[in-house]
Amino acid sequence: MxxxxxxxxxxxxxxxxxxxxxxxxxxxxxxxxxxxxxxxxxxxxxxxxxxxxxxxxxxxxxxxxxxxxxxxxxxxxxxxRKNIQKNNCSGRCCDMKGGCTVVTEESKQIILTEEDIQEALKYIMEKNGYANVDEIKAVLVNQQ
Structure with a gap:
């Protein structure tokens, strides 16, 4: 699939x-x-x-x-799901493959690699008390 x-x-x-x-x-x-x-x-x-x-x-x-x-x-x-043109994910989920682009309020675009994202998330998780964080598989983005 x-x-x-x-x-x-x-x-x-x-x-x-x-x-x-x-x-x-x-x-x-x-x-x-x-x-x-x-x-x-x-x-x-x-x-x-x-x-x-x-x-x-x-x-x-x-x-x-x-x-x-x-x-x-x-x-x-x-x-x-056959013979249908591929669409981009709407952004509600992220498997971090290929990294991501962060857009600032001033519309500056910062490109992060998958490794950058892993490192940042591990730092944040450990800072918040989640010790020994394994590799993060995906991030679900909450919609408001």
């Missing part, structure tokens, strides 16, 4: 997606309903954003649950 391929609904509504799941023998758990609700009703550009939105509503949902559900929905034909 290529996480950067956007997800497109094939079924026309949340209800149709849920009916398709049930028809294929899947239980309609609260977590599955939540993920389907996000896919049907929210704006997102990648699987990680679906996870971010789901985790924001229910912090017990793990990223593996979201990926499995998206794979299941694709297998039963409710969504498709």
């Amino acid at each position: 290529n996480d950067q391929e956007p997800i497109r609904q094939v079924a026309s509504s949340k209800e149709e997606i849920l009916a398709s799941l049930k028809e294929h023998g899947y239980r309609l758990t609260e977590q599955r309903k939540l993920i389907v609700d996000i896919i049907a009703n929210e704006e997102y550009t990648c699987c990680k954003e679906v996870y971010f939105l789901a985790h924001k509503r229910d912090n017990s949902i793990g990223i593996a649950t979201v990926y499995r559900m998206i794979n299941t929905l694709e297998e039963i034909g409710a969504i498709s």
Whole structure:
């Protein structure tokens, strides 16, 4: 699965997606309903954003649950990620690959490498009492 391929609904509504799941023998758990609700009703550009939105509503949902559900929905034909042009992530999630650009109030752009970001985050984490920080895999950006 290529996480950067956007997800497109094939079924026309949340209800149709849920009916398709049930028809294929899947239980309609609260977590599955939540993920389907996000896919049907929210704006997102990648699987990680679906996870971010789901985790924001229910912090017990793990990223593996979201990926499995998206794979299941694709297998039963409710969504498709094939032959779709890649979109950029909206910025709600960051795996830090390729670094990032920081824009200051004066519109100055500062480019940070992945190593720069790791070093800065480790410093901040340790400064705030989180000793022995392992490599940070991702940063979720809170939207206000």
